[in-house]
Amino acid sequence: MIDLYTASTPNGHKASVTLEELELPYTVRSVNLSENEQKEGWYLKLNPNGRIPTIVDRDEDNFAVFESGAIMIYLAEKAGRLLPGDSKGRSRAIQWLMFQMGGIGPMMGQANVFFRYFPEKIQPAIDRYQHECRRLFEVLDHRLGESEWLADDYSIADIANWCWVRTYKWSGVPIDGLKNLRRWLDAMKARPACQRGVEVPLKLPSMVKDEKAAQEFVENARKSLQR
Numbered sequence: 001m002i003d004l005y006t007a008s009t010p011n012g013h014k015a016s017v018t019l020e021e022l023e024l025p026y027t028v029r030s031v032n033l034s035e036n037e038q039k040e041g042w043y044l045k046l047n048p049n050g051r052i053p054t055i056v057d058r059d060e061d062n063f064a065v066f067e068s069g070a071i072m073i074y075l076a077e078k079a080g081r082l083l084p085g086d087s088k089g090r091s092r093a094i095q096w097l098m099f100q101m102g103g104i105g106p107m108m109g110q111a112n113v114f115f116r117y118f119p120e121k122i123q124p125a126i127d128r129y130q131h132e133c134r135r136l137f138e139v140l141d142h143r144l145g146e147s148e149w150l151a152d153d154y155s156i157a158d159i160a161n162w163c164w165v166r167t168y169k170w171s172g173v174p175i176d177g178l179k180n181l182r183r184w185l186d187a188m189k190a191r192p193a194c195q196r197g198v199e200v201p202l203k204l205p206s207m208v209k210d211e212k213a214a215q216e217f218v219e220n221a222r223k224s225l226q227r
């Protein structure tokens with residue numbers, strides 16, 4: 001049994017979608033980011049970085065894993081699925097996973113900070129991160145023009161990138177003209193495990209449609225930025 005410590009964010013969803021796809025039994029412990037619970041001493045013992053997600057594998061002497069990419073690799077290896085066994089196939093999947101960890105995630109995160117959360121509008125910073133996200137989306141689109149999935153078969157690399165890219169409207173980054181990316185986004189969204197995973201720990205209203213929910217989300221994010 002896996003214990004998942006998480007919140008409704010793209011990095012949290014990477015862990016819950018992976019658990020859903022692998023059909024591994026897990027419990028969910030919701031971490032209250034607006035109350036800064038992720039920086040409490042008990043949680044820092046599991047995740048020294050004080051961020052979500054974290055898993056604890058109760059079957060392996062309560063082994064704790066932090067960093068969403070490391071969690072995905074750990075779970076895929078535990079279940080023996082979603083990460084190829086041969087060294088080149090495994091490397092290809094890890095390359096696209098790291099592309100998300102070092103590119104898509106941090107850049108979309110910063111686009112959100114400057115486009116949505118920062119009280120001052122610093123246009124050059126907004127442009128910088130949104131343009132870089134668009135460039136990264138074009139890299140994905142090119143890859144998806146030559147392959148159905150990012151690596152050889154459906155893998156944790158698709159899950160990691162999708163959990164972020166699906167929120168492109170919130171980051172204010174257009175996907176116009178990226179037809180391969182659009183095809184892949186639709187294919188991912190149609191997977192029942194993906195649908196279930198993004199409702200963990202709870203189903204959020206669409207931030208781009210629900211103004212009140214968006215405002216509340218922005219206020220909480222602003223509080224976190226001030227800490």
Ligand SMILES: N[C@@H](CCC(=O)N[C@@H](CS)C(=O)NCC(=O)O)C(=O)O
Pocket residue numbers: 009010011012033038050051052053066067068069224
């Ligand atoms: N590199 C980390 C990033 C995790 C991360 O940034 N989590 C955010 C939510 S998406 C968080 O916990 N934010 C709260 C905070 O920064 O205190 C990972 O991939 O696990």
